[in-house]
Amino acid sequence: MRPATPILHVDMDAFFASVEVVRNPGLRGRPVVVGGSGERGVVAAASYEARVFGIRSAMPSLRARSLCPDLVFLPSDHAHYREVSRRVMAIFHRFTPLVEPLSLDEAFLDVGGAVRTVGEPVEIAAEIRSLVSLEEGLTCSVGVAPNKFLAKLASEQAKPMVSASGPEEGSGIYVVPPDEVEAFLATLPAEAVWGVGPRTMECLQRLGVATVADLAVVPEATLVSLLGDAAGRKLWRLTRGMDDRSVEPAQSVKSIGHEETFSVDLMDPESLIHELGGMADAVASRARAAGVTGRTVNIKVRFADFTTITRASTLADGTDSSARIVDVAGAMLNRIDPSPGVRLLGVSLSGLREGSVRQLRLDELPGDGWDAEERGDRLPRWREAEGVVDRIRRRFGHRAIGHGAAGPGEGPEDPVDRQRWGPDS
16 A cells, blocks of 8 residues: 555636636626536536526536526636646646646645645645635635545535525635544545445445445445445445555546537538538647647537437547548548437547657658659648648637638637537527
8 A cells, every 4th residue: 555645636616717707807706607608508617606506517508597697607718727727737836746637627736745845734735725816816625635535525625615695615725634534534425435426326325325434334345246346346445545546747648539519400411521620620739739649530429319429430540630530530420320410529539649659651652753633642731731720820829720611710719618518609
């Protein structure tokens, strides 16, 4: 077992909504939601003032509006959130190089090496909260514990709360000392343990389990019999606060994807291919920016009745070219009947590796005695064009140049903004 070392889990409070309030102080104290505002939009983040009305992330936007007619709905600005996140993560790195981001708004920190030079873990947590507030005008909640599992649970206990009378400040910092782990876990519902979702909870309820304290008395063999070997043993260990995972600062990206929910169902193959082109452009651009290529192209199609299908095709070598992704994804999409109406379309690139590790294709060999038109030498010219597009966007922003029929200045500043939260009105 890895020796216990102080771990912090820092979680920004209502991050997207809070960033918007900092940008527009006139919104302070008002119910604010960030996400897609259209009929098929989804809430990405809600301020605590909005949560008083029962609004939460992933809720359909129409439902959110019905709960709070005075709701302030703002479009997502992912590029800005990424920049603020970068600055917040830089604050964390002032205390330790062992920072493992989980998303834009949360990270694990191993502060074992900083105790002698900076102070006790709780003092580090307080200093981080102070710097984030001073430099970014934002609040965060910090859990301090002997491992990652407990630290994440602790940060939840430090969060602001909501009641019928309005938002209430949380403690901001919650500490779980090593000798109080059992007492801390015993107070939590069983659903608080990682891996205990609705289906697992149904199984556990048949054993009379409601809290972590109930779960702790279930024999390991029983959990293995009920949930399988790996899941059962993992749950048994977590229930006792056992988590040997270390903070991993260099987490490699597993895939790069982009998906969009359409404002109306699409049934025309030509329209779908056009939409696919823009998504492939976004995926390829992000791959090139990350310096990676991917061997597997994946598509996701969700129909009007929410039936969802996926398809994948693995290439002989990796690609970061939108033209290549469109070729492969389009071939798969053309074999799917869109007549039931396509509600959502997505494309992703997986099997990633460093972009420098790239095999030369036969159609990219120079000087073989054929002219470019005879060889059908499309890809080298596409790569050159895509390089120009990347340079334009780096200098002038994403809107400076569009894909296909979408001309310059059309569409959101960052295509990621519309992929998760649905179309705006």
